[in-house]
Amino acid sequence: MDRLDELENQSIYIIREAYYHYRNLALLWSVGKDSTTLVWLCRKAFLGKIPIPALHIDTGYKFPEMYKFRDEYGKKWGLKVVVARNEEAIAAGMGPTKKLECCNALKTEGLKKAIAQHHFSALLLGIRRDEHGIRAKERYFSPRNQEFKWNYQDQPPELWDQYKSQAEEGTHIRVHPLLHWTEKDIWYYIRRENIPITDLYFAKNGKRYRSIGCVPCCSPVNSDADTIDKIIEELESTNTSERAGRAQDKEDTYTMQKLRALGYM
Amino acid sequence: MRENLHFVVVGHVDHGKSTLIGRLLYDTNSLPPDKMEEVRKMSKEYQGQPEFAFVMDHLEEERNQRITIDTAQIFFSTDSRDYVIIDAPGHKQFLKNMITGASQAEAALLLIDAQEGLREQTHRHAYMLSLLGLRQIVVIVNKMDLVGYDQQRYNEIREQITKRLAEFSLEPMMVIPISARMGDNVAQLGENLSWYKGDTLLGSLDKLRCIRQGNEGPVRFPVQDVYEMDGQDILVGRVASGVLHKGDQVLFRPSDTAAVIEQIKVLDGELDSADAGKSIGLVVKSDKNGKTIKRGQVACPSTDNQPRVLSDFSASVFWMSEQPLKLGDKLDLKCATQQVPCKISKITNRLDSSSLDLLAEDAQELCDTEVAQLTIETEQPICLDAHESIAELGQFVLMRNNDTIGGGVVH
Numbered sequence: 096m097d098r099l100d101e102l103e104n105q106s107i108y109i110i111r112e113a114y115y116h117y118r119n120l121a122l123l124w125s126v127g128k129d130s131t132t133l134v135w136l137c138r139k140a141f142l143g144k145i146p147i148p149a150l151h152i153d154t155g156y157k158f159p160e161m162y163k164f165r166d167e168y169g170k171k172w173g174l175k176v177v178v179a180r181n182e183e184a185i186a187a188g189m190g191p192t193k194k195l196e197c198c199n200a201l202k203t204e205g206l207k208k209a210i211a212q213h214h215f216s217a218l219l220l221g222i223r224r225d226e227h228g229i230r231a232k233e234r235y236f237s238p239r240n241q242e243f244k245w246n247y248q249d250q251p252p253e254l255w256d257q258y259k260s261q262a263e264e265g266t267h268i269r270v271h272p273l274l275h276w277t278e279k280d281i282w283y284y285i286r287r288e289n290i291p292i293t294d295l296y297f298a299k300n301g302k303r304y305r306s307i308g309c310v311p312c313c314s315p316v317n318s319d320a321d322t323i324d325k326i327i328e329e330l331e332s333t334n335t336s337e338r339a340g341r342a343q344d345k346e347d348t349y350t351m352q353k354l355r356a357l358g359y360m
Numbered sequence: 361m362r363e364n365l366h367f368v369v370v371g372h373v374d375h376g377k378s379t380l381i382g383r384l385l386y387d388t389n390s391l392p393p394d395k396m397e398e399v400r401k402m403s404k405e406y407q408g409q410p411e412f413a414f415v416m417d418h419l420e421e422e423r424n425q426r427i428t429i430d431t432a433q434i435f436f437s438t439d440s441r442d443y444v445i446i447d448a449p450g451h452k453q454f455l456k457n458m459i460t461g462a463s464q465a466e467a468a469l470l471l472i473d474a475q476e477g478l479r480e481q482t483h484r485h486a487y488m489l490s491l492l493g494l495r496q497i498v499v500i501v502n503k504m505d506l507v508g509y510d511q512q513r514y515n516e517i518r519e520q521i522t523k524r525l526a527e528f529s530l531e532p533m534m535v536i537p538i539s540a541r542m543g544d545n546v547a548q549l550g551e552n553l554s555w556y557k558g559d560t561l562l563g564s565l566d567k568l569r570c571i572r573q574g575n576e577g578p579v580r581f582p583v584q585d586v587y588e589m590d591g592q593d594i595l596v597g598r599v600a601s602g603v604l605h606k607g608d609q610v611l612f613r614p615s616d617t618a619a620v621i622e623q624i625k626v627l628d629g630e631l632d633s634a635d636a637g638k639s640i641g642l643v644v645k646s647d648k649n650g651k652t653i654k655r656g657q658v659a660c661p662s663t664d665n666q667p668r669v670l671s672d673f674s675a676s677v678f679w680m681s682e683q684p685l686k687l688g689d690k691l692d693l694k695c696a697t698q699q700v701p702c703k704i705s706k707i708t709n710r711l712d713s714s715s716l717d718l719l720a721e722d723a724q725e726l727c728d729t730e731v732a733q734l735t736i737e738t739e740q741p742i743c744l745d746a747h748e749s750i751a752e753l754g755q756f757v758l759m760r761n762n763d764t765i766g767g768g769v770v771h
Contacts, residue, residue, distance in 0.1 A: 096572075096637050098364050098442070107639035108584070108598045115585045115655065139627045140596075142589065142641055224433050231432040234460075252456040252680055252764045254463035255755050257694045261762040275444075277435050 099284050103136065106272040108256065109235055110140040110219065113270040114147065116260040117217035120270075121177070123206075124149040126161040127307050128292050129221035131168075132281055133273055135290050137219070138172060148175040150209055150218070154201035155185050156309035164293040179209035191311035201309075203359050207243055210267055217268040225277045237269045238262065279330050286323045297321045363441040365570050368462045370489070371471030372479040373450035376502040380471060380540040380561075381434065381445055382412025387547035388562065390436040412540070433461075440566050450481050455488075455729050456680040459767065462489060466571040467496035469561075470521070474507045474537070478520055484714035484729065486521075490528040491678055491731065493747055493755075493769065496571075497525065498564050499532040505539040509552045527716070534564050573636050577601040577750055578665035579610065582696040582743075583657045587641065594625060594641040595653060600696060600752040604640075604659070605633045612646075612657040614669045614741045619646035619653070656698040658743040658753070667743040667753055672705075673770060677758070678713065678731045681765035685726040685758075691766075695756035698742045702758075706735040726766075736768075744770050 096104075113120055122137055122145070124130045137145050151165055169176040181189075184200040191197050209215070224231045234250055236258035251259050262268045273281075285292060295304045302315035303326075320326040369377045385391050432447045448461040462468065468489050472482055489497060499521050507513045518535040525532060537556055538545040544552050547562045559567065579602035587594045604610075608621045624631040625641035634640045646653060660666045679685055685704060693702040710723035713731045726732050747754030747769040758766035 096635055098362065101364070101572075101637060104598060104637050104639045111584050111596055111639070140639070142587070142594065142625060143627055144589065225435050228432070231434055250457070250460075252460045252757075252767075254460055254757060254764070254767055255752070256696075257757045257764060259762065259764075263762075275433075 099280065099287060102276055102280055103139070103284070105275065106133075106136045107140045109258075109270065109272040110137055112256075112258055112260075113217055113219060113236075113268075113272070114140075116258075117262065117268065117270075119213075119215055120147045120217045120219065121150045121213065121215045122147055122219045123221070124151050124165070124174075124176070125221075125308070126151065126157070126165045126293065127221075128281055128285065128296060129223065129273060131292055132276075132284060132290060133219060133221040134168075134172065134174070135288060136272060145172070145174060147219075148177045148213070150177045150179060150206075150213075150215075152202055152205045152209065153178050153180045154197075154205070154309050155180060156191060156201070156311060158293075158295055158307060158310055160293045160295050161307065164291075168291060177209070177213065179205050179212075181205035181208060191309060194312070198359060203243065215267060216262045217270055219270050219272060221273045222271050223273050223276050223278070223281075230274075233271055233274055234259075235271050235274055236260075237271065239267055239269060241265045279327070282323065282327050282330060286327065296326065298325075362437075363570050364444065365441060365467065365565075365568055366444040366446060366465045367467040367469060367565070367568065368446040368448055368465035369469045369471060370448045370458060370462060370485040371450055371500075372473065372476070372481040372485075375450065375471045375473040375476070375479075375482070376540050377450060377471055378413035378447060380412075380469075380500065380502060380538075380546070381447055383540045383543060383546050384445070384562070385434070385436055386412060387543060388436060388438065433464075438562065438566060443565065448485075450485075452481060452484070452729060455484070458485060459488060459492070459678070459680060462492055462494065463767075465494060467498070467568045468494050469498050469500050470532075471500045471502050472517055472521060474501050474503045474510075474513055474517065477517055478524065480714045482521075483524065483716075486525060486530070487528060487713050487716065487731070488678065490525075490530050491676055491769065493751060495530070496568050497530055497532050498561075498568075499535040500561060501535060501537045502540055504537045504544060504553065505542045509537075509539075509544070511555045514556075533567070534558055536561050536564060573601050573751060575603045575636050577636070578661055579604055579608070579659065580667065580745070580750055580753055581610075581642070581659035582698065582752070583612070583653060583655055583659070584697050586654055592643055593653075594643060596639070596641045597697065598639045599634050599636050601636050601750045603633055603635055604642075606631070609662040610644075610659040611662045611666065612653050612659050613667060613743050615648075615652045615657055617646050617648050617652050617657070618662060619644040619659075656742075658696070658698075660743075667745045667750075669741045670744055671738045671741040672735065673744065674708070674733060674735050675756075675768040675770045676731065677726070677734055677766055677768035679726045679728060679766045681760070681763070682728050683760075683765070684728070685766065687724050689760070692759040692762075693736065693738060693742070693756050694759060695742060695744065696752050700738045700740050700742055702736050702738040704734055705737045708733040708735065746771050 181201050181204050189200045222230050234253045295307050298318045298321045303318040304315050320329045434445050436443050446461040448458040501514050501517050514537045544550045545560050580600040583595045584597035611618055622645050623643035624634050690703050707723040709721050710719045710732045745753040755769050757764045
């Protein structure tokens with residue numbers, strides 16, 4: 096069993112644990128490479144028929160390519176796609192000029208509303224430890240309280256694949272089946288499995304996106320990598336971190352910790 | 361693809377765990393430039409060296425208080441393979457986070473401050489490693505710069521820790537003198553420690569072995585869930601040990617339901633066999649009503665090499681909750697996919713996990729961070745193997761109100 100097999104089988108185990116313990120589970124699908132890999136792993140875990148909805152938090156600021164991809168593959172893979180938008184905040188003019196506030200209103204609050212509306216007790220999320228120092232401290236099964244707060248100072252012990260298997264009333268559990276993968280692992284796996292992903296990751300005119308989200312807050316990196324092979328080659332030789340182009344990581348040193356403590360993904 | 365090894369860094373508070381990891385990443389050129397800059401920005405310069413601990417200690421509270429609160433994992437590579445480094449906090453009150461980290465490791469670096477020597481958490485962590493079944497231990501004598509790179513001091517500590525580990529049948533693979541802050545003997549030996557003839561820290565890592573549950577053992581397949589698809593019951597789960605073949609005759613324990621494996625299913629179709637570690641779906645034909653096979657049943661060979669089925673057994677347990685365990689307490693026990701209510705019927709001995717002092721025989725309770733040999737009675741029988749032969753079925757957690765508060769192993 097090679098490294099990719101190990102990663103894959105561990106993730107499938109976690110997805111199945113989540114579904115056993117939390118039948119009103121949803122899969123958070125941002126349409127980026129990680130959550131699309133997560134959809135792929137769910138197809139494997141459930142042998143082709145994913146019984147849980149794919150929740151897409153739409154800020155209204157996503158790339159057009161992402162909406163197209165969502166609609167095309169949502170249909171192709173037979174996903175029950177649930178789109179959630181914080182219409183109130185969008186109507187009130189919330190926008191990316193207010194970085195932290197905007198992420199919080201359109202993503203976190205949008206997610207909160209969707210959870211309340213659909214009574215989800217757990218969510219599958221495609222975050223990875225190597226993305227950010229804060230995410231390196233996450234558990235596979237990570238509780239969030241009513242206010243969505245992450246109590247990072249007192250996380251439950253997690254050993255021997257035994258996870259928190261019940262959410263208290265009003266709380267929900269974030270499940271992270273890709274936590275142990277790295278960015279490179281994702282690309283090697285996408286190549287091996289032929290997983291479709293949006294074109295935004297491939298270079299056009301000397302630029303490509305390494306991490307995608309909302310248009311105003313993502314900057315492309317200089318790159319000529321227009322195939323998966325070239326992306327892998329590029330990652331093997333670069334030292335820049337993946338989220339270097341993501342505005343919300345940068346504002347101040349603890350922005351990500353603050354966002355996450357408020358319930359950000 | 362390359363091999364992947366997980367190791368944990370443990371030791372007493374302030375003996376330099378986070379600094380060591382930061383230094384290792386720095387010396388192997390594993391830090392992205394923006395992260396390096398972040399560290400520099402955050403650092404108070406110390407003898408011209410950046411504050412490496414900030415690479416791992418990311419929480420605002422951790423940096424302000426200069427301690428590690430939670431366990432974290434970070435990735436790095438050498439020429440020969442990829443590593444996952446697990447940082448563990450050194451404070452006694454964060455022991456549950458140390459255990460979370462160490463339970464995911466195949467090897468451990470046990471750090472000791474050359475000036476301070478062996479301290480309370482050095483002893484405690486060493487003992488917890490042995491309880492968790494870790495056998496690959498590399499001892500690192502850090503901060504050699506603070507004792508003038510004195511060989512005699514190194515020898516003293518080497519002798520003390522070797523003797524200590526021997527008390528619970530552990531032997532350090534190596535005892536390596538370094539200074540993480542100054543960079544001595546991490547990636548390169550350097551002049552200050554020229555009397556030392558062994559491996560550098562980086563060199564020692566490549567001597568560690570990857571440990572995975574192998575195909576050699578007898579078959580164990582704990583059923584994780586049952587999916588009904590197209591009128592068929594599919595038993596999903598992950599092979600814990602051995603290799604399952606299509607056509608195999610197996611026994612599901614504890615219900616003792618005999619069955620034949622008719623199909624091994626994955627997304628793209630069927631397999632002829634499934635190795636240890638593989639997540640699969642099984643279609644079986646059984647002699648009894650197939651509905652007896654559900655989550656918690658464990659498929660094993662039909663004739664020999666079966667797990668024990670017990671409802672009363674002795675185990676080594678560690679406690680990690682501020683609320684003590686009282687004799688007779690009702691808890692839940694989880695082992696692989698099995699979950700049963702249980703009670704603690706006897707606490708044979710109660711030990712301090714650092715000093716290993718016997719606190720009580722036939723004790724009435726077990727408190728946070730303590731360890732014990734005790735007897736557990738489960739409401740229904742469960743499958744167990746010796747931890748040293750099939751880890752997944754020899755280790756369990758204890759839960760109260762749905763929180764993991766203890767763990768243990770059976771031998």
